[in-house]
Amino acid sequence: MMTGNNRRDQLKALFGTVESIPAPEQKPVESVPAPNAASETQKPRTASGAVKAMGLSLGGMSREIEDARRLKESLAGLERVIELDPALVETSFVEDRLSHAAGLDEDFENLVESIRQNGQQVPVLVRPHPEKPGYYQTAYGHRRLRAALRIGKPVQAIVRELSDVQLVLAQGKENTERRDLSFIERAFFARNLVERGFERGLVQDALSIDKAEMTRFLQVAAAVPYPIVRAIGPAPKIGRPRWVRFAELLKSSEAQAAALNEITLEPFSTADSNTRFNRIFERLLKRVEPVALAPRNITPVADKKSTGTASIAQLNSDKGRQTLTFAEHIPQGFAVFVTEELETLLARYNSRTSDK
Numbered sequence: 001m002m003t004g005n006n007r008r009d010q011l012k013a014l015f016g017t018v019e020s021i022p023a024p025e026q027k028p029v030e031s032v033p034a035p036n037a038a039s040e041t042q043k044p045r046t047a048s049g050a051v052k053a054m055g056l057s058l059g060g061m062s063r064e065i066e067d068a069r070r071l072k073e074s075l076a077g078l079e080r081v082i083e084l085d086p087a088l089v090e091t092s093f094v095e096d097r098l099s100h101a102a103g104l105d106e107d108f109e110n111l112v113e114s115i116r117q118n119g120q121q122v123p124v125l126v127r128p129h130p131e132k133p134g135y136y137q138t139a140y141g142h143r144r145l146r147a148a149l150r151i152g153k154p155v156q157a158i159v160r161e162l163s164d165v166q167l168v169l170a171q172g173k174e175n176t177e178r179r180d181l182s183f184i185e186r187a188f189f190a191r192n193l194v195e196r197g198f199e200r201g202l203v204q205d206a207l208s209i210d211k212a213e214m215t216r217f218l219q220v221a222a223a224v225p226y227p228i229v230r231a232i233g234p235a236p237k238i239g240r241p242r243w244v245r246f247a248e249l250l251k252s253s254e255a256q257a258a259a260l261n262e263i264t265l266e267p268f269s270t271a272d273s274n275t276r277f278n279r280i281f282e283r284l285l286k287r288v289e290p291v292a293l294a295p296r297n298i299t300p301v302a303d304k305k306s307t308g309t310a311s312i313a314q315l316n317s318d319k320g321r322q323t324l325t326f327a328e329h330i331p332q333g334f335a336v337f338v339t340e341e342l343e344t345l346l347a348r349y350n351s352r353t354s355d356k
Helices: 004-015 037-042 049-076 108-118 142-151 164-178 183-195 200-207 211-223 226-232 240-249 253-263 273-288 332-355
Strands: 081-084 124-128 136-140 155-159 293-298 313-318 321-326
Touching: 108 142, 124 142, 124 164, 136 142, 136 164, 142 155, 164 200, 183 200, 183 211, 183 226, 183 240, 200 211, 211 240, 226 253, 226 273, 240 273, 253 273
Parallel strands: 124 155
Antiparallel strands: 081 155, 124 136, 293 313, 313 321
């Protein structure tokens, strides 16, 4: 049976740290007379305690060697963090962030200063560029890459062979887990992936969303022109309901022209992303919501030239809703009479409108 030291030496040899030591020579064992046949048939053969112990020991050693082999393979497969020239690293083929495009990444300067003083703490994930030998393509870590390029120092990176699908999944998962995308960023990321031919199910996995949310993303992204979105930026405080309403307001070409005009104004360019959204949103609301009119007093035609004549009713208009209120001195039955005549009055109105 192998000794404990010999077993450890076998494990060390597996990792290549020391040479394995051969087992010591076995001493010859004196021959023992074989039992007669009769005794063999009478008593069942049983393994001795020493033989059982040796079998258990060898089984345990085999398991340890197998575990060590797996550990060695795992260690050999670990990805190393290397330094890359940021000029050789391109961004992902699918855009996900709007803050950089709109110049609204308020925390970027803090990130640059942090890396300048403390170094890059978290590596980026890249793959060898599929079309440019010697170049790389980023799966995630675009802000860290930009910061390294700004500082002029190598970027710490993990290089991994990734297919397009694997890159997209890594990019989506990282953005979801580390720094959540805003609603509109997620919507346009989803649309960009679908337009590149990725299946909806894969995009839903990348963004951790369900089918209904995916549909809303694509509807909003299709309704809001990209130049307007890029000008607004991520708008992190603007959620799904307001973006859905915003998309509805932008349906007409006149509304889109008004939004594009707002983008050119100086107060828009100096505002933060959320304020930019609100400026366009409020301007579009004013185009579709009726202006409240001042109350209109209705006076009998025969008495209009008289002064101090009491009105018979008042017409109020507020955001498209019109209310007719009769004066107190009007007989109670008059309101019922007017109600009964409404159908006839509406027919007369429609007839006169069609004639014009």
